[in-house]
Amino acid sequence: MADAIMKFGVEPWNFAELVEAFKQAPLYHLAFEVILVVFIIRLIFSKSYSIESTVKLTEAEREQLVQEWEPEPLVPPVDPNHPALHYKVITKQGNNKLVVDGKEGINVGTFNFLGMLGRKETEDAAIQTMRKYGVGTCGPRGFFGTMDVHLNFEEKMAKHMGVEEAILYSYGFSTIASAIPAYAKKGDLVFCDEGVSFAIQMGLLASRSKLKFFKHNNMADLERLLQEQAVEDKKNPKKAKVMRKFIVVEGLYVNHGTIVDVEKLIELKYKYKVRVFMDESMSFFVLGKTGRGVTEHAGVDITDIDLISVSMEAALGTMGGFCLGTRYVVDHQRLSGLGYCFSASLPPMLASAASMAVDITQKETDIFQKLRSNNEFIHVQLSGLPGYRLDGDPISPIKHLRLEETSGDWQKDQAFLEKIVVRALDEGVVLTVARYLEEEEAFLPPPSIRIAVNVTLTEDQLTKITSVIRILAAAVLREKSEGE
Structure with missing residues (x-):
């Protein structure tokens, strides 16, 4: 055999030189080769996966699993008192009036700043x-x-x-x-x-x-x-x-x-x-x-x-x-x-x-100046309400009336402001609390009554809006203090 190897110009193995080569090889190289050999052996002798190699259940076991299975809900549980499930219905809109749940009021709840909706x-x-x-x-x-x-x-x-x-x-x-x-x-x-x-x-x-x-x-x-x-x-x-x-x-x-x-x-x-x-x-x-x-x-x-x-x-x-x-x-x-x-x-x-x-x-080039005047009037009249703060620029048509001191419970504060909104509708003023997806907002703003001013509001209507908000805000805050 050795003669045959020599005939083709290949030297026979020299085990002494092989051992010496292993000694000179880096340790990490030898470890890698050992891991590789073990992996190949494991791959060769491991059982191949078969889709049919499943545990077969008896009819009784199958029936028991079906009875024990409880499907997960497609949507997370929702509070039955969530505002989205009890929405207000508008039956008439246009200009500066809305009819909400059968009650007509001056509209400061929607973003119809220029009164274009209804023109x-x-x-x-x-x-x-x-x-x-x-x-x-x-x-x-x-x-x-x-x-x-x-x-x-x-x-x-x-x-x-x-x-x-x-x-x-x-x-x-x-x-x-x-x-x-x-x-x-x-x-x-x-x-x-x-x-x-x-x-x-x-x-x-x-x-x-x-x-x-x-x-x-x-x-x-x-x-x-x-x-x-x-x-x-x-x-x-x-x-x-x-x-x-x-x-x-x-x-x-x-x-x-x-x-x-x-x-x-x-x-x-x-x-x-x-x-x-x-x-x-x-x-x-x-x-x-x-x-x-x-x-x-x-x-x-x-x-x-x-x-x-x-x-x-x-x-x-x-x-x-x-x-x-x-x-x-x-x-x-x-x-x-x-x-x-x-x-x-x-x-x-x-x-x-x-x-x-x-x-x-x-x-109508004066429309923007008229809107600005309405915005500033509302801002002046509602600034400085005891127990509340008014957020928003004076010339902005969007105002947020918030509690000066929060209770620390976002839902509780929201419900407190909602009382003002509900009573305002009875007095002929349509307001709304600002709505958010509480769990989705990156930075959830504090609860607020959002006031959206529009250009079609008359002087008498502006006076009524601010008067109703001031009176109800004070009344609800007083009720809260007496309840505590």
Whole structure:
């Protein structure tokens, strides 16, 4: 055998040299080879899995398992007293009155800031378009859902706001919730205000970006986070080069009634090289001399904001939403904005109603000053109520009346404020407590009575609203003190 091996030029094994080679080999190398050999032996002798090799049960055992099985509920248990299960029914609306559960009252509970919901001009525009196009398109914008009404509205808004492009969405909530993940992706960084709306929170969740929250409307805290990130970026410049950074805020915060410091925001944008997304659902057609929002109110260039989103379900009194920006920014949404690409387009009649509402604001130039006067009147009259605090800017149409000292029980405080709302309806004033998904909110605001002022309120109605709230707030607080 050895002669045969030598014939082909291969030396026979030398066991002494083999032992010497094992001695010289690194210990980790030998350990790895031993583990590998053991794994191969185990793999060879292990039994192959067979789907048929299951335990066979008798009929009695099978019946017992069926009887013992308890299915888990599809939804978590809900309190039978939850407000969502006992909703109020509106049977009539329009102008500044609502009929709720058969009781008529002055409306300061809905976001009909300009009184567009119920105006004959917007209703006629919607009816005329419905007769021409029907009630809907039954298709997304990218397929057969785009009509001339949509394109005309986008062109009108872009021209009205002085930007390159506008893009129309079919649902206000999905506008900002789709716009954020269209740009911010996994690996990016978003600096976000703690007080943003639930729609923004869902957009942030869908983006899968890294989130850093700063204190509500606190530009100093935002700059602190930006400075800390700048230090981190210097430590890892390669990562910083590919990481995109965004700041996400609201122009007028729906959960607080406060206005963003947009001048400082723009300063930080250029100082730290970040992009700014701003939701102006509550500030468009509300703030500014001509209703063009926070940028006009502060006197800054709208192009300094990279993306502006607006829900039309407030001041314009219709459905849907739109985004404003450069042509490059808007065109990207047409390909990656989920709410735009996959949702049926906005019914043309609603786009026509929104377009008519914009025309009205351009003709009635004093409408925004009248709204501002109403806002300031309500703010002055309700400020300083004993036991309460009024949150919100004086010129904001959104006010939040909150308890000065909370009990520590969120549900208990909510129920306390609900008593005022219920009694106010009996007195002819329609209010509402602010509603939230308590378990889902990133930063749950304190309970509050949300007051939404509108331009159609007369002087007598404003006086009645503030008088009813003051009297009932004091009465309920007194009852609480006597009960304790």
